[in-house]
Amino acid sequence: MNINGASKQIKPEEVSSHILTKLKKSAEEVVRQPIRNIVLTVPAYFDEYQKGATIQAAEMAGLNVLELISEPSAAAYAYGYDQKQDSNDNLLIFDLGGGTLDVVIVEVKNGIFNVLTIGGDTQLGGRDFDNALMDYVADIIEKKYKKKISGNVRIMQKLMKECIDLKHMLSSANETR
Structure with missing residues (x-):
């Protein structure tokens, strides 16, 4: 990246931390209290290195990541929260994004969610x-x-x-x- 004519390399974690800082400030304005602890979602296909980099970006933004969950798993939890009932189901979460496809199968028993498998295609969207x-x-x-x-x-x-x-x-x- 060129800044005032000087070439500077910026790590993806730095870019992510700036985005998370902005989101943190916006959320704090809405809830009118400081936000420190968060649950963060990542694409289902993220490997351990990418997950670690995401946690590092959050820490750079002054956030403490309590848990990292896949985006389709978050959709399953939101579904369960919205249903507000204890049901025994198997859910197929199909997340077709702009550039990727994530699929998660979740078992729900008595309101407890258990992710059975995660898959997808990073080249299909x-x-x-x-x-x-x-x-x-x-x-x-x-x-x-x-x-x-x-x-x-x-x-x-x-x-x-x-x-x-x-x-x-x-x-x-x-x-x-």
Whole structure:
């Protein structure tokens, strides 16, 4: 990174600590009391080094990490909290993010959550669906109008925006034809 013409290397932990510091300050304004102890979520695919770096970033931001849990596990806990009932279920948490896919299977017995397995794909996410949809629509347009558009950056950018907008619209629709 260049700062005032001087080259400076910044570690990812430093960037994360600045973000966590900002989030801490925002949360403290809402709850009107200091925040020190936290439970922090990380992507399911994080290895031990990445988890350690995340804890280090939190400590740099003045936070004490009580527990580190995977993002899909956090979704399962939120689901259980929202249900407010003691049920015996197996939950499949499917977290398709922009660039990754996380899957967690959680067993719930008498309100106790037990993560059975975590998996996923760090190379599969919503952007892959965006690209596939754009390629599909471009192929239809090229066949219908017998004109190649896939080499035109401007047209493909516009098509990508339209495909993303369509995907979002379909994602929030209750039904479609």
